[in-house]
Amino acid sequence: MLTGTRPVPGGAAEGPQAEKSPETRGEVAVHEESPVTKGFLTSLFYSLRSDIQELRRDLSQEVRELRGEVTSLGGRVAQMEDGEISHGEEVAGLQQEVVRLREQQDHLQITVEALENRLRRHNIQIRGVPAGAEKEDIGDFVVELFRSLLGLEETREITLDRVHRVGRAGGAGDRPPDILACVHSYGLKESILHRARNLPQVHFRGHTLQLFQDLSARTLHRRRELKPITEHLRAHDVTYSWGHPFHLAFGWEDQLRQVRTVSETNRILCL
Secondary structure, eight states: OOOOOOOOOOSSSOSTOOOOOHHHHHHHHHHSSOOOHHHHHHHHHHHHHHHHHHHHHHHHHHHHHHHHHHHHHHHHHHHHHHHHHHHHHHHHHHHHHHHHHHHHHHHHHHHHHHHHHHHHEEEEEEOOOOOTTTTOOHHHHHHHHHHHHHHHTTTSSSOOOEEESSSOOSGGGGGGOOOEEEEEEEHHHHHHHHHHHHOOOEEEEEEEEEEEEEOOOOHHHHHHTHHHHHHHHHHHOEEEEEEETEEEEEEEEEEEEEEEHHHHHHHHHOO
16 A cells, blocks of 8 residues: 555645644644643742842842942031031131231221321421422521411521422422421420411411421321311311321210211211
């Protein structure tokens, strides 16, 4: 009897290289859709548990690293806060030092100003003498001016330690340089200035002159700052005087007041 390959539907021969038939494919499908067994669930459970444990280990490691970074960051923040507190204390100390140095500077400026004015205490500054009006000897011109103010005879000797012009020609209204005279006698110098202040105007050889106490530039600047105050005092018939070290003295509300700045005076006068 001959044996051979039984033909299958569709004319395809069955053999080792033949394509699986639909019936074979149907058997595989049936196998894949077979009921889930206990062994399969157990295997799946252990597999999932292993994955979860590995995930937990990874998460734990990341959490530890994150905690380490947070701890390190907290340490740096604490250091910054400590540093800020330290810097704040240093700044406060420096501010106190600045205040102390300013007080020392003010004290030194007052001392230097007082010493400079003391060196100038014998000086009289004469303003308004045209250039050349003194003719040959400026000393003789000034001595004659002082004798005229005090009504002294020519035989009365007035000693000047030095006399010369100061500053440069020009300035406000092309004003000639002032004359600076150092009077040997302090009492005589005070008498001359007192007489000049009590006259409406000082006239000499056809010129209208002004006589001032010679003062440091800083003192003159501070007096100019207090000019509105002195004008207010004069408007209210309040007598005032300048003192050394620099201050303005006046009577107010039955008390003697001494001020150095506009703000001090405004508090007293309620301006």
